[in-house]
Amino acid sequence: MANPQVESGHIRIANELYDEILRRNFTKRQQNLVLFIWRLSYGTGQKDCKVKHFNLFELAGLYRSDIRKELNYLKECSVLNWDEENMIFSINKNYKLWQISPNKNWNSERFNSLIHENIMRKNVSETLTNKDKEVSETLITENDRVSNSLTNKTENVSNSPTSELVKHQQRPSEKSSTSRGTENLYPLLETSLKDINNKDSSYRQPSASKFYEENGFGIIGGHAAEMLMKWLNKFDDEVLILAMKEAIENDAKNWRYMNRVLSSWEEQGVKTASDAKAAIEEFRSQSRSNYSGRRQTEVVPDWFKNRDQSEKEKSSYSNVDQEELMSMLQRHAGGND
Numbered sequence: 314m315a316n317p318q319v320e321s322g323h324i325r326i327a328n329e330l331y332d333e334i335l336r337r338n339f340t341k342r343q344q345n346l347v348l349f350i351w352r353l354s355y356g357t358g359q360k361d362c363k364v365k366h367f368n369l370f371e372l373a374g375l376y377r378s379d380i381r382k383e384l385n386y387l388k389e390c391s392v393l394n395w396d397e398e399n400m401i402f403s404i405n406k407n408y409k410l411w412q413i414s415p416n417k418n419w420n421s422e423r424f425n426s427l428i429h430e431n432i433m434r435k436n437v438s439e440t441l442t443n444k445d446k447e448v449s450e451t452l453i454t455e456n457d458r459v460s461n462s463l464t465n466k467t468e469n470v471s472n473s474p475t476s477e478l479v480k481h482q483q484r485p486s487e488k489s490s491t492s493r494g495t496e497n498l499y500p501l502l503e504t505s506l507k508d509i510n511n512k513d514s515s516y517r518q519p520s521a522s523k524f525y526e527e528n529g530f531g532i533i534g535g536h537a538a539e540m541l542m543k544w545l546n547k548f549d550d551e552v553l554i555l556a557m558k559e560a561i562e563n564d565a566k567n568w569r570y571m572n573r574v575l576s577s578w579e580e581q582g583v584k585t586a587s588d589a590k591a592a593i594e595e596f597r598s599q600s601r602s603n604y605s606g607r608r609q610t611e612v613v614p615d616w617f618k619n620r621d622q623s624e625k626e627k628s629s630y631s632n633v634d635q636e637e638l639m640s641m642l643q644r645h646a647g648g649n650d
Contacts, residue, residue, distance in 0.1 A: 324355045338414045341374075342374070345374050345375065363399070367380045392404065392413060410542060522541060525537070
């Protein structure tokens with residue numbers, strides 16, 4: 314019967330990094346390559362590994378014709394670090410640079426809830442006494458007596474101040490070990506859940522790439538990936554997300570608008586999300602001021618000011634012309650008589 318033990322060797326991988334492998338939409342071949350490289354690197358206590366020939370990757374279940382293609386793809390997607398000259402391979406731990414789309418069925422809240430349930434299950438099993446153990450085993454050994462823990466067999470009880478000594482000795486409780494464990498269980502669970510929630514609060518923060526895809530900007534890849542990597546070298550995810558929110562509010566979900574915003578922030582010396590929020594507020598305040606100034610200094614054309622006078626003149630002209638015409642008709646009619 315197989316009985317593997319960590320003492321015989323194990324792979325140390327951070328849960329956060331392993332979760333990202335589950336969250337991303339890797340193909341079966343790509344996932345096998347990642348696990349294969351992890352086994353040869355982390356599994357041997359090293360950060361990278363050497364695979365001399367491509368055909369050795371067939372051990373991971375790939376056809377020879379697919380090996381180079383999949384390795385190139387993982388390298389272009391910033392998942393794989395590959396020294397082609399020396400055939401050295403490692404997995405990029407900075408998963409925020411990975412350009413692999415998320416799994417459409419992934420739900421972080423449900424996954425975190427499942428983790429919490431199993432942590433609670435682990436705490437319960439460690440706190441409660443195993444069913445196959447008797448209460449007496451947790452307090453005294455089978456051959457011991459309570460008196461042995463207070464005085465030696467050769468000594469009389471009166472030789473030591475028993476009343477003071479008993480205060481410092483552990484007394485067997487009338488309750489079962491199960492009830493004792495249950496009393497201490499709930500404070501332990503509350504503390505564990507608080508720690509878990511504190512740790513998970515940062516994990517729930519969306520990355521810039523995730524926010525980009527979930528808000529309709531497009532799929533991370535090609536030019537979008539290059540631009541995202543460029544700005545991630547200068548700003549953190551929260552600043553990039555603020556720039557995307559500005560693009561959404563201005564109905565301009567494209568890199569041209571976001572580049573203008575981020576370039577402007579770079580010139581203003583923006584470093585943190587607080588700096589970016591201050592820059593946004595200053596820009597909006599200035600825009601409102603400029604708009605108000607334009608409204609106050611608006612020039613009214615002369616033709617608009619004199620429109621009433623022009624109408625009166627047109628009316629008088631038309632009246633004069635009508636009188637002359639009537640006079641001419643009357644003279645003409647008199648001459649004919």
